[in-house]
Amino acid sequence: MIRVEDLHRHFGGFRAVDGASVTIETGSITGLIGPNGAGKSTLFNVIAGVLPPTSGRVFMDGEDITGLPPHELFHKGLLRTFQLAHEFSSMTVRENLMMVPGAQSGETIWKTWLQRGRIEREEAELRRRADEVLDFLTIRHLTHEKAGNLSGGQKKLLELGRTMMVDAKVVFLDEVGAGVNRTLLGTIGDAIVRLNRERGYTFCVIEHDMDFIGRLCDPVIVMAAGKVLAQGDAAHIMQNEDVIEAYLGTGLKNKVKAAGGAL
Numbered sequence: 001m002i003r004v005e006d007l008h009r010h011f012g013g014f015r016a017v018d019g020a021s022v023t024i025e026t027g028s029i030t031g032l033i034g035p036n037g038a039g040k041s042t043l044f045n046v047i048a049g050v051l052p053p054t055s056g057r058v059f060m061d062g063e064d065i066t067g068l069p070p071h072e073l074f075h076k077g078l079l080r081t082f083q084l085a086h087e088f089s090s091m092t093v094r095e096n097l098m099m100v101p102g103a104q105s106g107e108t109i110w111k112t113w114l115q116r117g118r119i120e121r122e123e124a125e126l127r128r129r130a131d132e133v134l135d136f137l138t139i140r141h142l143t144h145e146k147a148g149n150l151s152g153g154q155k156k157l158l159e160l161g162r163t164m165m166v167d168a169k170v171v172f173l174d175e176v177g178a179g180v181n182r183t184l185l186g187t188i189g190d191a192i193v194r195l196n197r198e199r200g201y202t203f204c205v206i207e208h209d210m211d212f213i214g215r216l217c218d219p220v221i222v223m224a225a226g227k228v229l230a231q232g233d234a235a236h237i238m239q240n241e242d243v244i245e246a247y248l249g250t251g252l253k254n255k256v257k258a259a260g261g262a263l
């Protein structure tokens with residue numbers, strides 16, 4: 001479980017995150033939604049150690065992890081996908097999986113040179129794991145494709161695949177659906193659900209596509225102007241007056257109400 005207590009992150013006088021307290025339960029796929037500029041990415045960055053908080057605390061399974069650098073969180077199994085570094089575009093999809101930091105044993109070049117048999121065994125094992133990941137994500141046909149030729153959605157699948165190479169526990173995904181076509185978004189959604197159910201991954205997902213959020217996420221956390229407005233299941237959340245106002249603004253909300261319409 002990730003617990004965030006009264007987190008603030010200011011940029012000069014501007015409060016991008018302004019006293020947010022949230023819980024991401026182990027085993028959940030938690031959605032994080034809110035209008036542009038709500039502070040969602042900043043909250044992710046602070047939890048994942050990319051930015052230090054101005055104040056407040058972050059706990060992982062009861063351990064205080066506030067301000068730990070990304071590589072330490074990485075070793076604890078908490079990662080924001082871009083911590084895996086971007087794909088190497090001139091390398092194949094399988095090579096990209098095999099290159100994930102932390103997937104190798106981490107021996108020095110000198111030692112591995114002395115143990116060439118061992119490095120070959122390790123490479124074979126990495127290749128086997130990479131192929132297992134490609135099968136899981138149903139992209140085995142892309143094994144030898146250069147990563148630079150992948151579509152936006154296929155790159156997102158590769159990102160998910162790379163988390164599988166390091167046995168992540170808690171994965172923070174920022175705007176999974178941005179620029180991804182419907183079919184691939186469905187495949188990405190299925191992969192997230194299967195990783196959650198079959199491998200016990202906990203996810204926290206920022207996404208603007210409400211269909212995607214509604215299908216995948218429970219609970220959903222809503223942020224606006226740096227604060228947490230509401231938390232609950234997606235259907236319940238979209239009935240919440242504060243949430244409607246944050247998305248539509250008071251004027252439009254009143255017009256919708258006057259017209260007797262729903263959102």
Ligand SMILES: Nc1ncnc2c1ncn2[C@@H]1O[C@H](COP(=O)(O)OP(=O)(O)OP(=O)(O)O)[C@@H](O)[C@H]1O
Pocket residue numbers: 011014016034035036037038039040041042043
């Ligand atoms: N490094 C920075 N320096 C100054 N202001 C920043 C910085 N990073 C973010 N902000 C500001 O903080 C606010 C929150 O930004 P953030 O990216 O966290 O919002 P968001 O909810 O993720 O928005 P979006 O959905 O558009 O990605 C924005 O007004 C943004 O301009």
